[in-house]
Amino acid sequence: MAFEGLTEKLNAAFQKLKSRGRITESDVKDAMRAIRVALLEADVNFKVARDFIQKVSERAVGQNVLESLTPAQQVIKIVNEELVSLMGSQSAKIKMASSPPTVVMLCGLQGAGKTTNGAKLAGMYKTRENRRPLLVACDVYRPAAVEQLKVVGKKLDVPVFSIDGEKDPVKIAREAVSHAKAHGNDIVFLDTAGRLHIDEEMMDELKRIKAAVSPNEILFFVDAMTGQDAVNAAAAFDGALSVDGVFLTKLDGDARGGAALSVRAVTGKPIKFCGVGEKLDQIEAFHPDRMASRILGMGDMLSLIEKAQLDFDEKKALELEKKMRTQRLTLTDFYDQLVQMKKMGSLQDIMGMVPGLNAKALKNASVDEKQLSHVEAIILSMTVAERENPSIINYSRKKRIASGCGLKIEEINRLLKQFEAISKMTKQLSSMQKKPGRKFGGFNGPGGFKLPF
Numbered sequence: 001m002a003f004e005g006l007t008e009k010l011n012a013a014f015q016k017l018k019s020r021g022r023i024t025e026s027d028v029k030d031a032m033r034a035i036r037v038a039l040l041e042a043d044v045n046f047k048v049a050r051d052f053i054q055k056v057s058e059r060a061v062g063q064n065v066l067e068s069l070t071p072a073q074q075v076i077k078i079v080n081e082e083l084v085s086l087m088g089s090q091s092a093k094i095k096m097a098s099s100p101p102t103v104v105m106l107c108g109l110q111g112a113g114k115t116t117n118g119a120k121l122a123g124m125y126k127t128r129e130n131r132r133p134l135l136v137a138c139d140v141y142r143p144a145a146v147e148q149l150k151v152v153g154k155k156l157d158v159p160v161f162s163i164d165g166e167k168d169p170v171k172i173a174r175e176a177v178s179h180a181k182a183h184g185n186d187i188v189f190l191d192t193a194g195r196l197h198i199d200e201e202m203m204d205e206l207k208r209i210k211a212a213v214s215p216n217e218i219l220f221f222v223d224a225m226t227g228q229d230a231v232n233a234a235a236a237f238d239g240a241l242s243v244d245g246v247f248l249t250k251l252d253g254d255a256r257g258g259a260a261l262s263v264r265a266v267t268g269k270p271i272k273f274c275g276v277g278e279k280l281d282q283i284e285a286f287h288p289d290r291m292a293s294r295i296l297g298m299g300d301m302l303s304l305i306e307k308a309q310l311d312f313d314e315k316k317a318l319e320l321e322k323k324m325r326t327q328r329l330t331l332t333d334f335y336d337q338l339v340q341m342k343k344m345g346s347l348q349d350i351m352g353m354v355p356g357l358n359a360k361a362l363k364n365a366s367v368d369e370k371q372l373s374h375v376e377a378i379i380l381s382m383t384v385a386e387r388e389n390p391s392i393i394n395y396s397r398k399k400r401i402a403s404g405c406g407l408k409i410e411e412i413n414r415l416l417k418q419f420e421a422i423s424k425m426t427k428q429l430s431s432m433q434k435k436p437g438r439k440f441g442g443f444n445g446p447g448g449f450k451l452p453f
Contacts, residue, residue, distance in 0.1 A: 003257040003295045009038035010079070011297050017072035025061045028075065032057050035079070043227035043258030048086070048265045056082050080292050086261060087288035092245060092270040097216045100186035101134070103177060105213075107206055107241065108221030109233055110194035113249035115139070115148055117221060117275045120283040121247070122189050123156035127281075134185035136176040137162040138169040138209065139193040149191055156280055159185070169193065169205060170212045177213050190215070198233060203240045210241060218243045219272065224251045224259050231262045238267045245272035248286065252276045260291065329423055331387040335379040338372060377405040378415050390416055 013034040017023055032053050039049040056078055059065070065074045096102045106118040122133035135153050137160060139145035146162050153160040161176040173190050180188045192209060195202045210218070220243045222230040237243055246263050251274045264271060271286040379387060381404035386393050393401070393416065395409075402409050 003042070003260075006038055006042040006257055007295055007297045009041070010035060010295070013038070014072065014076050017075055020072070023066065023071045023075075025066065028057065028060045028066075031075065032060070039258075039261070042261070045228060045231060045258070045262040045266055048262045051265070052082060052086055076296065080296055083261075083292035083295060084288045086265055087286075087291060088264045088270045089288055091285055091287045092272050093285070094187075094217045094219075094272065095244065096187075101177065101180040102187045102217070103190065103213050103215040104187065104217045104219060105190045105192065105206075105210065105215040106219050106221065106247075107192050107237060107243070108194055108247075109198070109223075109230075110142065110196050112194065112221040112223040112226075112230075113275060114194055114221040115145060115191050116152055117247060117249050117273075117283065118189050118191050118219075119149060119152040119156060119158065120275065120280055121219075121273060122153075122158045122187075123280060124283050125187055126156070126158055131187045132185050133158050134176065134180045134183075134188045135160045136173060136188060136190045138172050138176075138190050140167050140169055140172070141193045145191075145193070152280070170208045173209050174212050198236050206241055217245065219245050219247050220269070221247045221249055222259055222263055224248050224257065224274075227258045228262070230259045231266050234263050234267050234269070238269060243267070243269055245270050247272065248274040250275060252282070257295075331379050331382065331390055331419060332384075334419060334422075335376065335387070338376055338379075374405075374407055374411055375415055378407060378412055381405040390419060 013031045016034075017027060017031050020027055035056075036049055036053045039052065040046065044052075056075075059078045059082075060075045065071055065078070068074050094102065094104060104121075106114055106121075108114040119135055122135050125131040125133050135149055135158055137146040137149045139149075150160045150162070161172075161179055163172050163175065166172055169192065176190070177188055179185075190209065190213070192206060193202070218241055220234050220237050222234055224230070234243070234246060246267070246269055248260055248263070248271050251257075251260065260271065260274075263269070271288075274284055274286050276282050276284055378401060381401045382393075386397060386401075393412075398409050398412050401412055
C-alpha cells in the first residue's frame with residue numbers, strides 16, 4: 001500500500017508518547033514535529049502538512065487531553081479524526097441524472113491510468129450497481145487508445161462506442177450520448193484524451209466536450225505515484241473544468257501517498273474512487289475514515305468484509321459448512337477455498353486490513369504467495385479420487401503428483417500434513433457442536449471467508 005512508510009513513522013511517533021504514560025505539552029510538540037516530517041517525506045503538500053499539524057496541536061495540548069488517563073490514545077484519536085477530515089470526512093458517489101443516461105466525463109494526464117481505471121469503473125457499476133454502462137472512445141490521438149478501451153471493455157462485458165476514422169472527439173461524445181438513449185444505457189463514461197502535460201489545446205477540447213454533452217460528473221484521474229505534480233495538475237483541471245471528484249489510481253504501488261492526503265485540501269474536491277491493483281475488479285469506493293484507519297495501522301475490517309462478500313461464492317461457503325458439520329472435508333474443498341481467497345488479492349493486502357497488525361509487523365511478515373501457487377499446483381495434479389480421499393495417496397502416487405506439478409515430494413507431504421491437521425480440527429469442532437449447549441461456529445468469517453490453512 002502507498003502509505004507503508006508513513007504508517008511506520010506515525011506509529012514510531014505514537015510509540016514514544018505511549019512509552020511516557022503521562023505526557024506534557026513538550027512531548028506533544030516533539031510528536032507533532034516527527035509527524036510533520038513524516039507527512040512531508042510522504043510528499044504531502046507543505047501547506048496541507050502545516051495546517052494539519054496546527055489543527056492537531058491545538059486540540060492535543062488541551063487540558064482534557066493532557067490530564068486524561070490515556071493521553072497518548074487521545075492524541076492518536078485526534079490525529080485519526082483530523083486525517084478523516086483532511087480526506088473529506090464522508091465518502092462521495094457519482095451524481096446520477098434524474099433521467100438517464102448519467103454522463104461521466106473522465107479526464108487526466110497521459111499515463112495516469114485513466115482508460116483502464118475508467119473501464120474498471122464502468123465494470124463496477126455494471127456488477128455492483130446493476131447499471132447498463134457504455135464506454136466511449138474519445139481519445140483520437142494516442143495510438144491504440146480506442147483498441148485498448150475495446151479490449152478492456154470486452155473483458156468486462158461492457159460495450160464500447162467509437163466511430164471509425166472520426167477525429168472530432170466532440171462529435172463522438174455527442175453521438176455516444178444519443179446512442180445510449182436509444183439503446184438503454186443508463187450511464188456513459190467518456191474516455192477523453194490525456195497529454196503528457198497541461199496545454200491550452202487540451203483544455204479547450206475538454207471544454208468543448210463539456211459544453212456539447214453537459215456531463216453530470218467530471219472525474220479527474222490522479223496517479224498516486226506522482227505526488228505533488230498530480231495535485232497541481234488536479235488544481236489546474238479544476239480551474240478550467242470545475243471537476244466534481246477525483247479517482248486516485250495506483251494506490252497499491254510503491255508510492256508515498258501524499259496525493260491522497262493533499263488533493264482534497266488543495267482542490268476542495270472529494271476522492272471518490274481508488275484503484276488498488278492491476279486486476280479489473282481491483283477498484284474501491286474511497287472512504288476517508290477507512291483510509292485514515294489504514295494509514296494509522298489500525299486495519300480496515302469493513303473493506304475486508306465487503307471484499308469477502310463480493311469475492312466469495314455464498315453457495316460454496318454453505319456447502320463447505322455442511323461438509324465441516326458432517327466431517328467430510330476434502331482436498332477439493334481445500335482448493336476451492338484457496339481460489340476464493342486469491343480473488344481477494346494478495347495476502348499482504350488482506351493482512352493490512354486486519355486490525356492489530358502494524359506496519360512493522362506486516363513488513364517483517366513472511367507472506368509467501370508462491371507457496372499458495374504450489375498448493376494449487378499439487379492439488380490440480382491429483383486425481384479426483386485422491387482429492388476426495390487423500391488417505392489413498394501412497395509413495396508411488398506422490399511421485400506421480402510431484403512429476404505432474406514439478407515440485408518435490410516433501411512439499412506434497414507438507415500439504416497432506418496441513419490438511420490432516422485441519423481435518424482433525426474440523427472433527428473436534430464438529431463434536432463440540434453435537435454436545436448440549438454448544439453452538440456451531442468459528443468457521444464463517446465475513447462473506448463465508450475461510451482461510452485454507
